[in-house]
Amino acid sequence: MRTTVRLMTAGLVIIPAAGMAQDAQLGEVKVISTTIDDRFTSKRTEPTTVHDISGDTVDEKRPENMIEILRSIPGVTADLSSGDEIKIKLRGVENQRYMGEKPGVAIVIDGVPVFERTGKVNIDLDNIESIKVIKGGASYLFGDDALSGAVIITTKRGAKYKGVTVATDAGAWGFNRQIARAGLAGDWGSGHVQVTHRAGDDYYWQSAYKTDYIDGNLRFFLSDTSDLTFGFEKSDRMKDKHGSVKGATQAELDPKGTVGRDYTRMYEVNLQKLHVTYANDLTERSNILATAYEYRDQTAYWSAPQRVAANGQAISDSSPGAQELYTTQNNYEQVQRGVKTEWRANSGKAGWLGGLDLRRNTYRNLDTAKVDYCARVDFVPPYACPLPASNFIAAGTILTDSYTREAINAVYGEFKYLLAPKWTLTLNGRYDQIGLDFSSGRTREITTPFSRSKSFRVPSWRAGVSHEAGRNLDFFGNVSTSFRAPTADQLYNGSLSPTGGKTLNNENLKPEKALNLELGMRAKTTAFGVAADVEAAVFQTDRKDFILATNGQYSTSTTTAQQMYDNIGGVRNRGLELSLKTDRKQTFTFDAAYSYIRAKFTDYDNFNLTLGNPYVPAPTLVAYNNTGNDVPRVPRHQFNATFGWQPDDRWRVALEMDARSWSWADEINQEKWDGRTLFNLSAHYDIRESGFLGAKWSLFARVNNLFDKRYWSAARGTNDASNYLTGAYDGVYNAEDLSIVVGKPRHWIAGISATF
Incomplete structure (x- = not known):
């Protein structure tokens, strides 16, 4: 009986749910914001755009990567490559960057603010209970790097995972997936353990990947109003190349990239996440949440293709055996530890939240020379590289050995107040x-x-209002700030690598700041007789003190134009978002998401594009003023729609259309990345009653890129690049210098699962 009482208490005390309209009329306000859990789900008084995706939706899609889930949300883009890892972007923020930088989005998994070395998201896609996406600046809740919002992922938990589930999938290019989960539940609580294996050769040359997960959750009901949850996830990931090719010609003739080399290869990533969360409904009007966590990321990979052998012979990308020749072995380890606690309460017309966020993070970089090699191509072959030449580097030489300790102490809060019937004010700090x-x-x-030390003190805030204009119509608006603090690499790059691309330190860097404005509406209506939820929003994000390299992003430093990182940039992102979701219980369903985004540089007057060999003593730099240019890789129009047909509760067939318009591939707005429209077809069949072996069975199949469309899934241009066959530079920047990931042709995946 304790389980029933606990769930009823949670529903009545801390989830406003369907009764929010009545709550407002009765003069009672409740705070639903949290950085720890997902148990607060109402939107009616929320002044910011929020999208929720259930774990059932994730399981039904059986996604190969996270973007297959998130593209149903307007304004979401992602950096894609081979395998299942992605870097999530919101509203075009940070689309101009594509290396290992932070994504401008707070990624939070079970209350843990996760940042991985590559800036990408690695999570067991079969262990997702819910996904919440908060748009606009979210530093008022999550702090650093929540420039454009937050993606909050909660992993599986609860009594519904009682029993045993097994599943297996197969697909094109050797894709295979196996999963086994065992769970139990009772008056004491619930728990489960899950093991997942994913692997495949993938479409691209040398892009095989493999991932093994073991994860689980255990929740104890301490009393009728309190519980304690333990969660863990451990993954071992291996991935080879990213699948990129060099230039439009290779994209056409060699889309898999059998010739040439990625800048990095052979990733081995070991991740471990542990957390414990305590929840207690103290009274009918107050509760507390507290969590403690540890997140470990150990990443090793190769980088920097070898250009000159130890004997002085040149090595081009097409040289025999060149694809195995890299100069640097990178080893990175980070440990994130933290404690967060929140107290929320309400009294009549007011509700409030107070939170404390303490983090202690460490980051270790140890990079060594993988082979004997010559450091620079700065003279005419044959290169005079063997010892005692100063540019000879022996295998095992330490190239980077840095250690960073990061301490974050933060307090945050929210105050809600019923200004008048149906008008709610929300303030965050x-x-x-x-x-x-x-x-x-x-x-x-x-x-x-x-050694060096640096500290920053940064306030963030949000002010918003929501109005219940009718029984099924809400309007909302907010203004908020967000920030990104400088990294140790940006502050001290000159000391780390005096002869590298950024040759000067800048210990006077300030945090980047952003001001976010948003107006929107939510409505419940009918479309062709089918109940539907509609949401619309217009937004603007202004960033100032944008940290850029003084010679331009990914540009070259010279003796006369030495560069560093500085607060010299500005960007403005404006747009419109529309979404529509119909009742999934109907025979015919239709979901749609549209976004219009206009992202421009408001301050970027010092960009230098390198022509010819960048390794010569005096490379050729051509100056550009990019102020007023569009931010690259931000399509102005994106549209995703899914048409569903389910004749009964067992069958569902869905046709998805995903379209985006063209965008620029570079910051100088010269080379284009063409738009594309793709179609994906999926079918599901569930045997809900006990079937063979007494199990409930589920079968599914999906065909991606149904009409076998040829397209580029990524296109990036920065400088003149060497020819992918000869290794020579032609001194001209054009489409042949783009780094391109060719989109995958038509491919399939199918699977079966059974729950006992």
């Missing part, structure tokens, strides 16, 4: 104190170890 202690050991370029 957060104050972050960020401390960085950085040290470098002795390396090839650093003869004397050194």
Whole structure:
């Protein structure tokens, strides 16, 4: 009986749910914001755009990567490559960057603010209970890097996972997936353990990947109003190349990239996440949440293709055996530990939340020379590289040895007040104190170890209002701020790599700031007799003190134009978002998401494009003023629609259309990335009653890129690049210099699962 009482208490006390309209009329306000859990789900008084995706929707899609789930939300884009990892972007923020930088989106998994070395999201797609996407600046809740919002993922939990489930999938290019889950539940609580294996050769040359997960959750009911939850996830991931090719010609003739080399290869990533969460409904009007966590990321990979052998011979991308020749072995380890606690309460017309966020993170980089090689191509072949030449580097030489300790102490809160019947004011505030202690050991370029310390104090806030204009119509608006603090690499890059691409330190960097404005509406209506939820929003994000390299992003430093990172950039993102979702219980369903985004550089007057060989003593730089240019890789129009047909509760057939318009591939707005429209077809069949072996069976099949459309899934241009066959530079920047990931042709996946 305890289980029933606990769930009823949760529903009555902390989830406003369907009764929110009545609550407002009775003069009672409840705070639903949280950085820890997903148990607060109402939207009616929320002044910000929020989208929710259930775990059932994720399981039904059986996605190969996260974007297959998130593209049903307007304004979401992602950096795609081979395998199942992606970097999520919201509203065009940070689309101009594509290396290992932070994504401008807070990624939170079970209350843990996750940042991985590559800036990408790696999570067991078969262990998702819910996904919540908060648009606009979200630093008022999550702090650093929540420039454009937050993606909050909650992993599977609860009594519904009682029993045993097994599943297996197969697909094109050797894709295979196996899953086994066992769970139990009772008056004491619930728990489950899940093991997942995913692997495939993928479409691209040398892009095989493999992932093994073991994860689980255990929840104890301590009393009728309190519970304690333990969660864990451990994954071992292997991935080879990203699948990119060089230039439009290779994209046409060699889309798999059998010739040439990615800048990085052979990723081995070991992730481990542990958390414990305590929840207690203290009274009918107050509750507390607290969580403690540890997240570990150990990443190793190759980088920097070898250009010159130790004997002085040149190595081009097409040289025999060149695809195995890389100069640098990268080893990265980070540990994120933290404690968060929240107290929320309400009294009549007011509701409030108070939170404390303490983080202690460490980051270690140890990069060594993988082989004997010559450091620079700065003279005419044959290269005079063997010892005692100063540019000879022996295998095992330490290239980077840095250690960063990051301490974040933050307080945050929310206050809601019923201004008048059906009008709710929401105020948020957060104050972050960020401390960085950085040290470098002795390396090839650093003869004397050194250490530095830096601290930042950054406030963030949101002010919003919501209005219940009718029984099924709400309007909302908000203004908020967000920020990104400088990293140790940006502050001290000159000391880390005195002869590298960024040659000067800048310890005077300030945090980037953004101001976000949003107006929107939510409505429940009918479309062709089918109940539907409609949401619309217009937004603007202005970023200032944008941290950029003074010679331009990914550009070259010279003796006369030495560069560093500085607060010299500005960007404005404006747009419109529309979404419609119909009742999934109907025979015919229709979901749609549309976004219009116009992203422009408001301050970017010092960009240098490199022509010819960048390794010569005086490379050719051509200056551009990119102020007023469009931010690359931000399509102005995106549209996703899914038509569903389910003649009964066992069958569902869905046709998805996903379209985007063209965008620029580079910051100088010269080379285009064409738009495309793709169609995906899926079918599901469920045997809900006990079938063979007494199990409930589910079968599914999906065909992606149904009409075998040829397209590019990514296109990035920065500088003149060497020819993919000869390795020569032609001194001209055009479409042949783009880094391109060709979209996958038509492919299939099918599977079966059974629950006992």
